[in-house]
Amino acid sequence: MTKRGKAGVAVCSTAFETLGRAQARALGNAGLPIAVIPHPFGSRTRDEVREIAEKCAEQIASLVSRGAE
Amino acid sequence: MSTASDAAATFEAPDDLETINRLYRERRWGDGLPIIPPTAERVARMLRGTRRARHDLVANIAPGYGAATVERIAINAVLAGCEPDYLPLLIAATEAAVEPQFNLQGMQATTNPVAVWVVINGPIAQRLGVNATFNCIGQGTWANATIGRALRLVLQNIGGALPGEMDRATHGQPAKYTFCCAENEEANPWEPLHVERGFARGSSTATVVGAEGTMNMNTHAKDAAELARVIAETMTHPPSNEYVHGGEPWLILSSEHADIFKRAGWSKMDVKRELWEHSKMRAGRLSAKEMERARASRTEELGELTADTLLPISPNPENVQFIVAGGPGTHSVYVPCFGNTRAVTRPIRD
Numbered sequence: 245m246t247k248r249g250k251a252g253v254a255v256c257s258t259a260f261e262t263l264g265r266a267q268a269r270a271l272g273n274a275g276l277p278i279a280v281i282p283h284p285f286g287s288r289t290r291d292e293v294r295e296i297a298e299k300c301a302e303q304i305a306s307l308v309s310r311g312a313e
Numbered sequence: 314m315s316t317a318s319d320a321a322a323t324f325e326a327p328d329d330l331e332t333i334n335r336l337y338r339e340r341r342w343g344d345g346l347p348i349i350p351p352t353a354e355r356v357a358r359m360l361r362g363t364r365r366a367r368h369d370l371v372a373n374i375a376p377g378y379g380a381a382t383v384e385r386i387a388i389n390a391v392l393a394g395c396e397p398d399y400l401p402l403l404i405a406a407t408e409a410a411v412e413p414q415f416n417l418q419g420m421q422a423t424t425n426p427v428a429v430w431v432v433i434n435g436p437i438a439q440r441l442g443v444n445a446t447f448n449c450i451g452q453g454t455w456a457n458a459t460i461g462r463a464l465r466l467v468l469q470n471i472g473g474a475l476p477g478e479m480d481r482a483t484h485g486q487p488a489k490y491t492f493c494c495a496e497n498e499e500a501n502p503w504e505p506l507h508v509e510r511g512f513a514r515g516s517s518t519a520t521v522v523g524a525e526g527t528m529n530m531n532t533h534a535k536d537a538a539e540l541a542r543v544i545a546e547t548m549t550h551p552p553s554n555e556y557v558h559g560g561e562p563w564l565i566l567s568s569e570h571a572d573i574f575k576r577a578g579w580s581k582m583d584v585k586r587e588l589w590e591h592s593k594m595r596a597g598r599l600s601a602k603e604m605e606r607a608r609a610s611r612t613e614e615l616g617e618l619t620a621d622t623l624l625p626i627s628p629n630p631e632n633v634q635f636i637v638a639g640g641p642g643t644h645s646v647y648v649p650c651f652g653n654t655r656a657v658t659r660p661i662r663d
Binding site for chain 2: 259260263266270286287
């Protein structure tokens with residue numbers, strides 16, 4: 245998406261951050277912004293997920309606006 | 314694909330096996346076992362096993378999308394101890410593994426232990442001595458051990474799936490070192506796998522399967538229906554990617570078990586249908602989370618899922634796959650698959 249001039253942010257959990265960054269490098273997009281949420285994700289309660297999502301949305305907004313500068 | 318690509322890098326190293334192995338260990342270019350140093354001479358000898366040009370691009374391998382040229386595949390074949398004759402088979406297995414329906418990206422980067430199982434059919438199996446009988450997925454046969462190992466090294470060294478980095482497997486499994494065998498076509502009372510998949514009987518093929526593990530089934534059952542029932546019950550387990558996603562379960566039937574089905578007048582399709590029917594599992598046996606995942610994955614296929622829905626292990630009976638292999642004995646093997654994957658067969662060409 246970023247190569248097409250659109251804002252793009254990947255979201256992954258901490259356990260997959262290494263993979264995400266390595267794969268972004270391998271695909272020639274080392275600067276890909278990645279919003280990282282805590283792992284594990286699947287066993288969280290609905291309230292915990294909501295809290296994580298709110299923090300993540302802030303992180304995404306910050307990464308997108310940084311990319312637009 | 315036949316695009317030319319860059320030559321592999323070379324480096325100077327002392328002519329000493331221990332030193333070179335230490336270097337490979339430090340740089341994480343191996344699988345944890347000692348390697349054969351891929352000197353220029355050994356790689357050149359390996360390349361004589363194929364008519365394909367040294368720098369032909371065979372595939373780009375996920376998740377790092379490294380360029381698997383014929384030369385780079387040959388280097389990994391040397392590392393693993395392959396004979397030059399094995400190279401065309403390894404190239405075919407590499408081509409098969411990158412087909413989209415195999416989902417190599419998912420397999421290479423997952424927390425699941427999935428390994429790539431290579432099944433060889435056709436005359437090449439005998440010519441190269443790929444074991445299809447006693448202990449065929451165990452130790453002891455050079456071709457089985459080194460071909461499976463070489464494919465793993467291709468996936469790791471060219472694909473970049475290093476454990477703990479892009480390979481995120483929670484535990485992995487021993488089959489990630491090597492997993493390769495041939496079908497025992499002479500002992501198969503039906504058509505062999507490659508013929509079932511549309512290839513001529515006299516052709517040679519490599520089939521790749523995303524294998525989550527192996528579960529042995531020792532049963533002295535002599536009745537076809539009873540044998541199918543106990544195999545189907547083995548396949549049925551709630552924490553299974555196959556039930557969540559609609560998989561492609563595989564079996565390695567011993568010839569003794571295959572003969573029981575054949576003597577009862579069952580076709581290959583009859584066996585598949587029986588196993589598919591009897592392995593249906595009440596969706597309520599899934600954990601609540603797996604139920605949510607199954608709903609996300611299979612509602613389009615099965616409609617609204619409730620606790621009483623009988624979940625088939627795969628979308629259709631045709632998805633149940635098996636080969637006949639192994640020595641004498643009352644054992645067969647269930648090979649659960651990764652779920653989001655379909656096996657791919659490619660012809661082996663010189």
